[in-house]
Amino acid sequence: MPLSVYAQTHSQDQAIQISGDIGGAIYQTSGLYKNASGTTSTLPYLYAENEHVFSRVDTFGVKLIPMGEGHLEIVARYSLEGYNPGHQSQPLNIAQRNNPQPIGIGTFQTYEWGALFFYAFKDLVSNGDAQEITYATEFKLGPMTFYPQIGLERRSKSYVTHLYGVTKSESLTSGFSVYAPSASMNSALGLAAEVSLSNHWVAIYQYKMRKLDAAISGSPLVGAHNQVMQFIALAYRL
Numbered sequence: 001m002p003l004s005v006y007a008q009t010h011s012q013d014q015a016i017q018i019s020g021d022i023g024g025a026i027y028q029t030s031g032l033y034k035n036a037s038g039t040t041s042t043l044p045y046l047y048a049e050n051e052h053v054f055s056r057v058d059t060f061g062v063k064l065i066p067m068g069e070g071h072l073e074i075v076a077r078y079s080l081e082g083y084n085p086g087h088q089s090q091p092l093n094i095a096q097r098n099n100p101q102p103i104g105i106g107t108f109q110t111y112e113w114g115a116l117f118f119y120a121f122k123d124l125v126s127n128g129d130a131q132e133i134t135y136a137t138e139f140k141l142g143p144m145t146f147y148p149q150i151g152l153e154r155r156s157k158s159y160v161t162h163l164y165g166v167t168k169s170e171s172l173t174s175g176f177s178v179y180a181p182s183a184s185m186n187s188a189l190g191l192a193a194e195v196s197l198s199n200h201w202v203a204i205y206q207y208k209m210r211k212l213d214a215a216i217s218g219s220p221l222v223g224a225h226n227q228v229m230q231f232i233a234l235a236y237r238l
Contacts, residue, residue, distance in 0.1 A: 020048025020055075021202060023235030032212075033083050034223035035092060045204075045233040054108075059119065061106060068109050075106040075119055081163055093174040094221070097163050100125050113137065117151075128159030134188070149190035153210065157183045164219035176220040184215035204233040 025045035030038045046055040053062050054073075061075035082099035085092040102121035109116045114137035121130045134151035166179040190208035197203055210227045217225045 018048055018050045018238050020046075021204070021233075021235035021237050022046055022048055023233055025204075025231045025233035025235075027231040028229070029080065030224070030226075030228040032224050032227050033085075033092075033221050035085075036083065039080070045231075045235055047235070048238065056108075056117075059106075067107055069111060070107050070109040073106045073108070075104055075121070077102040077119070077121060083163070092176075092221070094166070094170045094176070098125050100130075100159065100162070102130055104129075123159050123162075126158045126162030128156040128162065130155050130159055144193055144195045147190075147192040147194075149188075149192070149208070151188040151190075153184075153186045153188055155184045155186070155215075157181065160184050160215050164216055164221055166220060179219050179221075181215040181219060184213050186213055186216070187211045200237050202235055202237050204231075204235060206231055 023045045024042065026040065026042050028038060028040045045057065047057055048055055051063075054060070058078045059075055060078070061073045063071035063073050065072050077100075079100045079102060081097075083097040085094050085096060101124040103124065104119060104121040106117070106119040109118075114135055117132070117134040117136070119130075119132045121132075122128075123130065131154045132151060134149055136147055136149040138145055138147050140146075160181045160183060164179070165181055166174070166176045168178055170176065171178045188208060188210045190206065192204065192206040194202050194204045207228070207230045210229070212222070212225055212227060216222055
């Protein structure tokens with residue numbers, strides 16, 4: 001997932017080509033709700049682009065117009081933040097939290113000192129909104145390349161209420177206290193590492209930890225103050 005892949009330019013007489021990494025990955029996310037264990041899944045891994053469209057693991061989009069050191073983009077996010085209480089060994093008597101469906105605008109800006117990702121989403125499920133900004137850089141150490149990352153993630157009141165709030169009716173049937181959260185602002189730290197296995201094949205590992213603020217961790221449904229997301233991928237570099 002090299003940052004430099006997004007700084008490539010193509011002359012007008014060249015055919016449009018896809019650049020980046022395509023493969024498969026094992027994803028793991030730690031449990032957030034009180035009676036939910038972590039989840040592990042095997043899914044495609046796609047961190048690639050051509051002249052007009054791109055995929056950044058769980059974020060997909062179309063580049064509209066040049067802007068700064070990148071483009072203004074239309075973006076969509078594949079989110080697994082939802083929760084099905086009936087699928088747990090000890091089901092909770094609360095309504096299912098459907099996965100958010102965030103769509104919006106974004107940009108990816110590349111500089112000599114690193115890169116900035118910015119996304120502003122509208123969630124079609126909760127009618128809330130979310131914004132994220134992430135800074136990433138890269139450095140090499142022997143045969144490995146590392147990508148430290150730091151970011152902030154804001155979720156609106158409606159977005160947080162949909163996932164972690166408790167209504168009066170749910171309180172009566174579940175025994176949890178009524179909970180009407182405010183908007184949240186969560187910090188995130190991450191580190192990705194990759195190593196080349198051959199001319200085209202690479203192995204990639206990424207670790208990300210979200211520090212949950214009181215709007216989320218204070219919910220009676222939540223049993224954690226941090227959430228860890230990680231994956232290991234085997235990909236073919238185009």
